Amino acid sequence: MPFQPLRRCTYPGCRNKVQFGRCDEHKPKDNRLPASQRGYDSRWTKYRAQYLKAHPLCVMCLVKGKYTPATVIDHIKPIENGQADPLFWAADNHQALCRDCHSYKTRVIDQRGFGAKKRNETY
Ligand SMILES: [Zn+2]
Ligand SMILES: [Zn+2]
Numbered sequence: 001m002p003f004q005p006l007r008r009c010t011y012p013g014c015r016n017k018v019q020f021g022r023c024d025e026h027k028p029k030d031n032r033l034p035a036s037q038r039g040y041d042s043r044w045t046k047y048r049a050q051y052l053k054a055h056p057l058c059v060m061c062l063v064k065g066k067y068t069p070a071t072v073i074d075h076i077k078p079i080e081n082g083q084a085d086p087l088f089w090a091a092d093n094h095q096a097l098c099r100d101c102h103s104y105k106t107r108v109i110d111q112r113g114f115g116a117k118k119r120n121e122t123y
Contacts, residue, residue, distance in 0.1 A: 040082075047089075048073050055096035060105070070096030074105060
């Protein structure tokens with residue numbers, strides 16, 4: 001087992017020992033949170049219910065001519081910091097997707113990075 005020496009918290013003047021970065025007391029607030037805490041709280045749940053009422057069909061299925069009930073709101077541009085991210089609540093960054101399309105998108109499309117221009121290779 002490799003031994004991990006503890007270092008001092010990087011917060012100026014703090015003497016707490018940590019494995020890296022800062023101690024619990026001084027962790028930066030924008031630290032990545034576990035998924036359950038990344039902003040998907042009751043406010044989001046409420047918003048999602050309203051959004052899906054207004055946008056009941058999966059938009060990715062729709063372009064293929066399929067009518068599938070949407071169950072998730074997808075962030076078109078993936079968000080990094082939960083509700084702290086300005087894109088989290090941006091309505092034009094939301095689209096209604098079904099679960100299949102959502103997992104397809106997060107697995108395949110988002111992996112390419114959203115900076116890449118969408119190309120339609122059939123043309
Ligand atoms: Zn500290
Ligand atoms: Zn779909």
